[in-house]
Amino acid sequence: MAKITASVFTSHVPAIGAALDLGKTQEDYWKPLFAGYDFSKQWMKDNKPDVIFLVYNDHATAFSLEMIPTFAIGTAAQFQPADEGWGPRPVPVVQGHSDLAAHIAQSVIQQDFDLTIVNKMDVDHGLTVPLSLMCGQQDPKTGAWPCPVIPFAVNVVQYPVPSGRRCYNLGQAIRKAVESYDEDINVHIWGTGGMSHQLQGPRAGLINKEFDNAFLDKLINDPEAAASIPHIDYVREAGSEGIELVMWLIARGAMADVAGGKPPKLAHRFYHVPASNTAVGHLILENT
Amino acid sequence: MPLDKPYLDVPGTTIFDAEQSRKGYLLNQFCMSLMKAGNRERFKANERAYLDEWAMTEEQKQAVLARDLNWCIRLGGNIYFLAKIGATDGKSFQQMAGSMTGMTEEEYRNMMISGGRSANGNRVIGEDGDAQAHRQPQGVAGKKGN
Numbered sequence: 278m279a280k281i282t283a284s285v286f287t288s289h290v291p292a293i294g295a296a297l298d299l300g301k302t303q304e305d306y307w308k309p310l311f312a313g314y315d316f317s318k319q320w321m322k323d324n325k326p327d328v329i330f331l332v333y334n335d336h337a338t339a340f341s342l343e344m345i346p347t348f349a350i351g352t353a354a355q356f357q358p359a360d361e362g363w364g365p366r367p368v369p370v371v372q373g374h375s376d377l378a379a380h381i382a383q384s385v386i387q388q389d390f391d392l393t394i395v396n397k398m399d400v401d402h403g404l405t406v407p408l409s410l411m412c413g414q415q416d417p418k419t420g421a422w423p424c425p426v427i428p429f430a431v432n433v434v435q436y437p438v439p440s441g442r443r444c445y446n447l448g449q450a451i452r453k454a455v456e457s458y459d460e461d462i463n464v465h466i467w468g469t470g471g472m473s474h475q476l477q478g479p480r481a482g483l484i485n486k487e488f489d490n491a492f493l494d495k496l497i498n499d500p501e502a503a504a505s506i507p508h509i510d511y512v513r514e515a516g517s518e519g520i521e522l523v524m525w526l527i528a529r530g531a532m533a534d535v536a537g538g539k540p541p542k543l544a545h546r547f548y549h550v551p552a553s554n555t556a557v558g559h560l561i562l563e564n565t
Numbered sequence: 566m567p568l569d570k571p572y573l574d575v576p577g578t579t580i581f582d583a584e585q586s587r588k589g590y591l592l593n594q595f596c597m598s599l600m601k602a603g604n605r606e607r608f609k610a611n612e613r614a615y616l617d618e619w620a621m622t623e624e625q626k627q628a629v630l631a632r633d634l635n636w637c638i639r640l641g642g643n644i645y646f647l648a649k650i651g652a653t654d655g656k657s658f659q660q661m662a663g664s665m666t667g668m669t670e671e672e673y674r675n676m677m678i679s680g681g682r683s684a685n686g687n688r689v690i691g692e693d694g695d696a697q698a699h700r701q702p703q704g705v706a707g708k709k710g711n
Binding site: 291292295306336337338341342343360361362363434435436437473475476477478479480481482483484485486488508509512513514517550551553554556 | 571572575576577578579580581582583586590593594596597599600605634635638643644645646648649652653657658659661662663665666667673676677678680681682683684687688689696697698701702703
């Protein structure tokens with residue numbers, strides 16, 4: 278039987294990808310940020326998953342306004358890094374896991390979450406920046422990500438986006454789906470995006486350390502309370518793009534304690550301001 | 566019955582909801598077209614002619630030509646789409662975000678390095694934070710002429 282052994286939470290700022298790709302990680306501006314992921318890169322080596330279920334959002338890349346799926350699961354064999362207008366990031370092609378993805382799609386839809394199934398899609402920085410942060414830089418040709426990845430895209434661009442509660446419940450359905458997969462594999466679920474940031478209007482540049490750290494506390498110890506935060510609180514307190522934090526609740530909802538198991542172990546916690554316009558938060562939780 | 570929009574009283578913020586999305590559909594799809602290198606070249610060669618291939622409103626075209634992102638957003642633009650114009654111009658996300666505050670690039674960058682904009686005074690329209698309408702533009706630009 279497949280099992281979710283850990284969840285990882287991280288911001289996915291495009292400028293982090295650019296800093297990596299342009300060799301700026303040792304500059305004073307970026308050094309403290311990347312140092313926060315040193316532990317995580319070693320942790321990934323010591324706790325290598327068989328599959329990563331990666332919750333992220335597409336930033337007007339694969340999905341224009343032609344189609345706006347609320348929840349989209351990538352079932353393809355491969356996903357190409359997208360050209361977002363600056364050229365594609367020089368990172369390896371993302372290998373999918375079509376069997377597990379199709380299994381999860383069927384199970385989760387039967388649990389009343391109507392997913393959109395995507396058999397062809399490019400993946401943008403929302404997905405590749407977390408991979409780079411956690412796995413280190415990989416050569417696009419000779420390198421590779423450590424395991425297959427199932428991309429799970431959430432609409433957080435056009436309102437209304439799904440509520441935190443809906444995301445949290447969806448995480449629980451994903452856990453059930455994974456645990457009903459026959460193969461003995463170890464799955465990580467990652468929630469990405471956030472933390473506080475606003476990219477638009479005269480209020481651009483908003484950062485709220487108090488809100489962010491309270492959110493991290495809740496996510497670790499009281500995920501029910503985190504799931505109860507209404508949209509408007511994210512907008513007012515964490516900026517219009519801070520709403521991306523609802524995606525962290527999908528990963529948190531998939532942890533064992535939510536289904537009556539033991540509380541997870543906090544393996545790592547990190548917070549840093551700024552990365553470009555954004556507050557960067559990062560957690561690793563292990564099921565015990 | 567009116568829709569529930571509790572976010573209309575957040576200062577300096579336009580939430581990209583279904584209504585804004587309808588208004589800005591062609592503006593955003595034009596931005597999306599700039600994901601292709603060939604289209605970026607054609608746009609740069611003659612912006613007006615390229616814009617005229619799209620059935621946008623004249624005001625939307627003017628807002629794009631002026632590179633006024635706040636204006637584009639009022640007309641239904643979304644920042645993730647508008648970012649394609651910035652990418653075409655060789656601008657970073659930080660430069661684009663900063664341009665909407667009236668601050669210089671350096672002022673905005675310094676604000677972020679020193680911890681970003683505070684939420685205090687910027688939660689609800691009518692408070693006195695730096696994102697409120699009566700305090701625009703921000704930075705040195707707002708001090709001129711006072």
